[in-house]
Amino acid sequence: MQTPSRTELPLTSSGSGCGCCSTNSRETPAEKTAGVEYAVEGLTCGGCVATVEKAVTAIDGVDTATVELVPGGLSRLIVSGPAGTSEIRDAVISAGYSLTK
Template structure:
């Protein structure tokens, strides 16, 4: 380059308990406004866990969308929109390695 490179400094995200995928703080784009059936999940610890559950649940017939709100070390929340069969939903979560708790 010609030596006149200009860079803009961006602020870093700050999460008290780790990275964004492992933070126990709800992100600003939280699922509180999402309509659908809600379930509690146990066993999730990071963003990879979230992606695994979301992928497994969205593969179930009748699921329009699935969003997980991670609570590391506690009960995470799964919101499912659409009209899936509850047994198929439970089987998908269980086969992914996690526990679904009907709320």
């Protein structure tokens, strides 16, 4: 019985996930830094992060919303898209957290 041939896939750097399904491996440095940054208070866990990201991405005009969690401190919310600060602030407040800029 012969083993089927395999195709070698390129490896990605550690921490960015596997090469076949990691979205990080497809991003350019400009895509990672694009967007407006906000400081968010009150986030303590991954559930908080998911709640804020879901609330903000639901806004018309938001392309992406990513939170970098700092438990007990000011977490960083990065939003790309043409949505305004007031809409983003309202979404964060309605999710139960406070936004500082």
